[in-house]
Amino acid sequence: MAQHRVATVDEIRPGERKIVQLEGRSIGVFNVKGTFYALRNVCPHQGAEVCLGSIGGMTVCGNQEDGTLSELRFEKAGEILRCPWHGWEFEIRTGKSIFNPLGCYIKNYPVTIGQKDVADGETLRVETYPTSVEEKFIIVHL
Amino acid sequence: MSEVKVETKGSKRKTGLPFIDCDIHNEVPSPDALKPYLSQRWRQYMEMVGTRTYHGFAQHIPYPKGNAGGTRQDAWPPNGGIPGSDLNFMRKQLLDPLNMEIGILNCLYRVAEQLNDEFSAALARAVNDWQMEEWLDKEPRLRASIVIPYENAEFAVEEINRVASHPGFVQVLFLPRTREPLGRRRYWKIYEAAENHGLPIVIHFAGLGGNAITSHGFPSYYIEDHTTMAQAFQSQVISMVCEGVFERFPGLRVALLEGGFAWLPSLMWRLDQQWKRLHAEVPFLKRKPSEYIREHMRVTTQPMEEPPKLEYLLQVIEWLGSNEMLMFSTDYPHWDYDSPELAFPAKFPIELKKKIFYDNARAFYRFK
Numbered sequence: 001m002a003q004h005r006v007a008t009v010d011e012i013r014p015g016e017r018k019i020v021q022l023e024g025r026s027i028g029v030f031n032v033k034g035t036f037y038a039l040r041n042v043c044p045h046q047g048a049e050v051c052l053g054s055i056g057g058m059t060v061c062g063n064q065e066d067g068t069l070s071e072l073r074f075e076k077a078g079e080i081l082r083c084p085w086h087g088w089e090f091e092i093r094t095g096k097s098i099f100n101p102l103g104c105y106i107k108n109y110p111v112t113i114g115q116k117d118v119a120d121g122e123t124l125r126v127e128t129y130p131t132s133v134e135e136k137f138i139i140v141h142l
Numbered sequence: 143m144s145e146v147k148v149e150t151k152g153s154k155r156k157t158g159l160p161f162i163d164c165d166i167h168n169e170v171p172s173p174d175a176l177k178p179y180l181s182q183r184w185r186q187y188m189e190m191v192g193t194r195t196y197h198g199f200a201q202h203i204p205y206p207k208g209n210a211g212g213t214r215q216d217a218w219p220p221n222g223g224i225p226g227s228d229l230n231f232m233r234k235q236l237l238d239p240l241n242m243e244i245g246i247l248n249c250l251y252r253v254a255e256q257l258n259d260e261f262s263a264a265l266a267r268a269v270n271d272w273q274m275e276e277w278l279d280k281e282p283r284l285r286a287s288i289v290i291p292y293e294n295a296e297f298a299v300e301e302i303n304r305v306a307s308h309p310g311f312v313q314v315l316f317l318p319r320t321r322e323p324l325g326r327r328r329y330w331k332i333y334e335a336a337e338n339h340g341l342p343i344v345i346h347f348a349g350l351g352g353n354a355i356t357s358h359g360f361p362s363y364y365i366e367d368h369t370t371m372a373q374a375f376q377s378q379v380i381s382m383v384c385e386g387v388f389e390r391f392p393g394l395r396v397a398l399l400e401g402g403f404a405w406l407p408s409l410m411w412r413l414d415q416q417w418k419r420l421h422a423e424v425p426f427l428k429r430k431p432s433e434y435i436r437e438h439m440r441v442t443t444q445p446m447e448e449p450p451k452l453e454y455l456l457q458v459i460e461w462l463g464s465n466e467m468l469m470f471s472t473d474y475p476h477w478d479y480d481s482p483e484l485a486f487p488a489k490f491p492i493e494l495k496k497k498i499f500y501d502n503a504r505a506f507y508r509f510k
Contacts, residue, residue, distance in 0.1 A: 046484040052216055084215030085479055087208055 005137045009113060012036070012138065015078055019051055023142055027051075027109065030092050032079055037092050038140045039081070040107040044097075048085040050106060056080055058089065058098060110141040156241045158483050161499035162509070163245040164442045165346070165399050165471035166236070168277055168286070169226035170251045170269065179268035187261060195255040196352040207349060207364050208477035217475030225475035229281060236474050237283055240482055243500075244509060247286040248315055248346050248399065249273060254292045255317075255350065262291035266301050270311075278310030285507075287315035287344060295331040302332070306339040312507050314343045318374040318401070319351020325378075325385030337393040342506065345378055347371050347400035368478075375401030376409055379435065383413065386426040388434040395506060396439045400473060403441040404449070407461035410435055436464045440506050442471035443498060444480035452487045465494055469503040 006020045012031045019028050019041060026041035028051025043050035057077035062068020080098070081090045089098040095108035113136050170176060173192075177185050209215050211225055218224070219231035226232065237245065251269050256262035269289045277284055288311045290298040305311055314336050322328060324345070336343050354360045355370045357377075375398050388394060413431035421427060427434075449455050459465065473479050486495060503509070 046481040048214075048481070049216065054215060084209070085477065085481075087477065 001141045004140045004142065005114075006038075006140050007138045009036075009136045009138055015055065017051060017055070019049075020140075022140060025142075027140065029111065029138060029140060030055075030081075032092050035093075036111040036113070036138050038109040038111050039090075039092065039095050040109075042106070043083045043085065043088060044104055044106060045083065045086060045088050048083055050081065050083045050088075050090070053082045053084040055092070056082060112139050112141065113137065114139050156239065158241050159496060159499045160241045160243050161470050161482050162503040162507075163236075163242050163472050163474070163482075164397070164469045164503055165444060166232075166245045166247050166284075166474050167226045167476060168229075168232075168247045168249050168273065169224050170249065170272065171223050171227040176251075176265070176268040176272060179271040180264060184261065184264040184268075187264075191258075193252060194257045194261075195252055195350070196257075197350065207368075212349075213475045213477055214479050215477075229277060232474075233281070236472070237281070242283065242482075244503075245284050246312060246507075247273065247277060247284055248344070249287065249289055250317070250346070250348060251289065252350070253289050255352070256291070259291060259294040259297060262294065263297035263301065266291050266297075267304070270301065270305050274305070274308055274310065278308065285310050285312040287311070287313050287346075288341070289315055290332065292316050292329065292332060293321055295328060298332045299335040302335040302339060302341070306335075306341060312341065313397070314341055316343060316345045317348035317351065318345050318371070318378055319348065319353050319355065320378075321352060323377060323381030323385075325381030325383070325387050327385075330387070330390065333387060333391045333394050337391045340393070340508075342395035342397055344397040344399050345375065345401070371400075372402045372405050376405060379406075379409065379439070380413065383431045383434050384424055384427070386424065388438045389426050389428060394438060397442065397469065397506065398439065399442045399471065400444060401441070402445070402447060403443070403462070403468060404447045404458045406435070406441065406467075407458060407463075410463070432463065436462075436467065440467055440469050440502065442469050444471040444473045444485070445478045446480050446485045452489055455487070456491070459494070465497055466502050466505070468498045469506065470499045 002023070004022050006029050007018055012018050012029060014031050014033055017028050017030045019026060026049065028039050028041050030037045030039070039051055041049050041051040055078060057074050058080050059072055059074050062071045079092055081092050090096065090106050095106040097104040115136060173188060180188065213225035217235065219228035221228055236242070249269055251265070253262055253265045253269060256265060266289050273286045278286055288302055288305055290301050292298050302314060314332070316324065333343065349367060355367050355374055361367060361370065382396065410432035417427060417431050447455060447458065459468065470482065471480070472482065482499070
């Protein structure tokens with residue numbers, strides 16, 4: 001499994017994202033409340049660059065059986081990615097779609113945080129994003 | 143550790159089948175953009191009264207629907223304008239990267255909904271002049287609809303006659319929620335003019351209009367409105383056929399844009415069934431209703447029907463009784479855009495796809 005340093009942890013703030021190109025694949029790296037996630041930037045529906053979509057939450061309600069069908073609540077704020085074309089929604093943490101989590105999902109990749117000396121190879125984009133030895137990197141595993 | 147670079151767009155080579163896009167939307171950036179094309183009288187009117195439609199004094203279209211502006215989120219041009227208003231950005235996002243040979247613009251500026259017929263006609267003139275100057279004369283891959291004040295046939299005919307000679311105009315635009323069903327006599331002069339100029343008329347999906355989208359009133363939700371649009375189209379098809387429009391104007395061609403097509407086979411079956419029993423009521427119908435529909439009408443694909451299995455989709459197309467009725471469209475830059483590369487299932491038969499992507503539109507529009 002190849003490791004790719006994609007940014008420093010300070011570079012992608014909570015609620016933000018960065019689109020990177022890894023091994024010919026476009027991938028979105030997201031910071032959801034301090035934890036990083038990586039998703040393939042292709043919507044399984046019609047191929048839109050899904051990682052450019054809006055990030056928000058979702059409205060859900062309870063059930064008829066327990067009398068809470070009309071109780072609306074807004075949850076998972078900042079955890080839902082909405083495709084910029086047709087609005088299909090996905091959980092950033094898992095890549096799974098809301099309407100069919102098992103049958104429709106975006107490929108996701110493990111993300112870890114590492115020191116500069118943890119991963120080998122050259123430092124990424126040092127000319128654009130100056131880093132120091134102490135800084136932590138976001139590493140995507142393909 | 144490999145090199146990472148931020149993705150650059152616009153470098154994609156053209157892939158996929160060549161196609162004709164039967165539905166692209168160019169947007170008037172703001173009412174100010176029309177002022178150079180309006181007479182002093184109507185500029186003053188616009189400033190003093192502004193738009194008056196079924197929606198009272200609203201200045202803007204009541205969108206978002208689906209997405210902000212009812213458009214693809216990635217379609218906002220960098221110049222700060224609204225999606226569809228910037229030709230250069232449209233070139234970069236749509237015309238250049240895709241294998242499109244011809245794209246047809248349908249400008250949905252609220253012209254025919256104006257309650258003031260004279261203002262409606264003035265806006266139609268302004269929008270068409272703006273289309274010629276800002277779009278057709280600048281981009282040879284684009285064609286456009288003539289926008290008309292279709293609720294006043296006299297003014298509509300004047301406008302068709304005024305601009306029909308411009309080679310960029312290839313059809314006449316209606317929206318589906320008209321004051322009366324489109325087969326009725328108040329619209330016949332428009333069909334006569336279109337036929338005389340060899341121009342098809344098209345009816346394009348639109349969320350606004352004076353009449354409710356359903357036959358039983360206004361529904362609560364946008365998802366209902368969007369789905370029920372098929373009902374509005376069905377009513378227009380039935381009306382145009384049953385009023386004998388295609389007997390009276392045998393050269394008239396009609397395209398239904400963005401109304402779906404899976405409903406059309408069952409509508410044709412039912413119309414034919416009723417015609418066998420009731421033809422004495424409409425003796426001017428010399429042929430089965432389905433024959434008029436197959437001969438005179440075409441339907442665009444977007445938003446593509448998405449049944450659970452490909453075989454169902456192919457079955458519907460077989461039921462249409464013709465492989466020449468469907469024409470591909472993207473609906474760029476709207477939020478329910480169809481990708482020419484991925485809207486059709488991978489195993490869709492290639493010969494049929496070629497007809498839908500290219501041949502059918504070329505024949506319908508008589509493109510060389």
